[in-house]
């Protein structure tokens with residue numbers, strides 16, 4: 048395969064080695080359907096290996112050069128953690144993963160939760176029918192690796208309505224380590240789920256969280272998805288999301304990234320029936336590292352709609368990467384998509400890369416996009432200061448105003464305020480950051 | 483007492499000298515007008531007085547109530563009682579007008595060592611002033627100046643002036659973009675704020691504002707200099723004869 052030639056040093060591929068040595072001991076090994084999907088995923092992964100800049104979709108984010116050679120797998124219950132309850136939402140079920148390994152489950156009515164670390168022949172049919180079909184192809188190579196090497200995770204099914212708190216907690220590790228975790232969420236016909244997902248961490252070792260997430264939204268289903276990525280400054284975080292949104296179903300997401308040395312959200316949404324809708328608000332505030340959100344919005348059927356808003360505030364030597372590819376397939380008439388990329392650069396070394404991409408193979412569609420990258424508006428800053436508001440406070444006010452429209456209007460006040468608490472901390476750290 | 487004393491003020495913007503020696507004195511209780519044609523330096527004068535970055539005073543000085551302003555930041559000048567009503571108030575989507583008013587009021591009070599006022603008290607203060615300017619509660623709940631009409635923006639500027647109770651108010655082309663009714667409303671608002679311990683500098687291109695806000699003195703600005711000063715009737719003369727003739731006389 049030609050793609051193999053892209054790799055710098057294929058023989059040293061950490062994840063291929065891991066698979067070769069350990070695939071027989073992974074959860075569910077021996078289940079024919081799963082073995083087959085894992086092998087297929089490994090083949091997909093091998094096409095690029097850990098992506099470097101020469102892989103087009105990763106040209107702004109060189110994951111390969113950021114990864115250390117030797118990363119061990121994290122072990123179950125390897126460290127104590129602080130239970131932060133990031134969103135302050137008490138209702139609903141709660142799943143806690145510690146260093147990528149399922150630690151604790153609090154069940155709630157209406158949700159069916161399956162431990163993927165203990166997957167076996169008794170695993171329910173709906174898991175076998177769905178697990179590993181999304182976020183596992185060659186277009187999402189790290190997602191493929193997360194399936195091939197899955198050590199833990201959960202599958203969740205919603206039949207009516209529910210709330211799920213999904214907290215990834217990463218306490219300090221004793222050595223550099225990697226975890227491969229999978230999440231599968233199936234929202235049945237007409238059902239709805241509010242998914243509140245957080246990532247928090249501490250420590251000085253390199254921890255690489257590699258997460259693959261699958262959303263199956265049946266007809267008329269609704270998923271409200273909030274992600275707060277507040278990993279430690281040494282962490283590497285890659286989450287590959289694959290979603291299929293059926294007729295009249297809706298996926299509404301707010302992704303916020305405040306931490307990690309490198310984070311990449313690799314999102315692939317398949318709008319698969321008339322009336323299917325996806326909206327994504329992405330908020331990134333890198334003050335030192337790279338915060339990358341790359342989406343593919345696949346309008347596969349007629350009358351599908353999508354809205355994407357990317358907002359970054361970049362400080363220090365931080366960099367934000369926002370890429371949005373919108374694909375309108377043949378026959379997907381009356382598709383309606385819009386994406387807007389906005390970034391504020393708060394220091395001379397800060398950088399923002401924004402790349403909208405349109406591929407349209409159908410007539411009678413509306414596809415809009417806009418990009419605006421710049422410094423804080425000096426006129427606005429002067430206006431506020433001339434009214435007595437000190438410079439630092441005025442800057443803060445303008446930055447808040449800039450981000451607010453991407454943060455409001457989803458998941459209620461508690462979540463809104465929780466997000467702002469984390470964002471405020473990250474933004475306040477800008478001033479101390481090296482410029 | 484002189485509220486504002488400008489003495490041989492030279493200002494350079496982007497390496498170009500725009501103000502070339504302005505001398506002007508406004509006693510407390512008086513309203514002075516500065517009139518000038520396009521490009522004469524009116525905006526430069528108001529930005530310089532408010533302390534905007536990039537407006538470099540290369541010679542002369544500005545005394546506000548006897549204190550040299552040159553080294554003070556815009557926010558420090560505001561806290562000391564200076565107010566600049568802008569020609570183009572800035573739209574800031576995402577900041578609710580009422581919250582902005584409260585933040586600004588309290589920032590000024592904090593800087594002066596005065597106790598802050600809470601949201602309820604701010605609302606009460608604002609309401610009192612807003613009614614006269616026909617500013618409804620709905621406008622206060624909207625984002626600051628965002629989508630406001632020209633007249634609404636100017637009325638909000640005057641509302642702020644009333645709320646902050648400055649000692650020196652500079653009104654930069656407050657008449658621009660106003661229809662007759664709005665002009666009257668704004669002028670009435672300004673006139674209500676005339677007081678023995680307050681001075682105002684009204685900067686304008688046209689005479690029409692000055693038939694509503696009758697100034698004590700009128701100064702004619704041309705090419706960065708005050709070329710003529712006189713009483714309120716100088717404004718009428720300018721309107722009739724044009725800047726060039728009056729400046730040449």
Ligand SMILES: Nc1ncnc2c1ncn2[C@@H]1O[C@H](COP(=O)(O)OP(=O)(O)OP(=O)(O)O)[C@@H](O)[C@H]1O
Nearest residue numbers: 495496498500518519520521522523524525526527
């Ligand atoms: N940054 C700058 N660099 C160079 N020249 C400038 C700069 N800013 C202003 N000027 C010039 O200075 C002069 C005065 O400008 P200013 O805006 O103060 O005039 P004004 O009297 O307010 O004009 P108007 O009535 O048209 O608003 C103009 O000739 C303008 O082109």
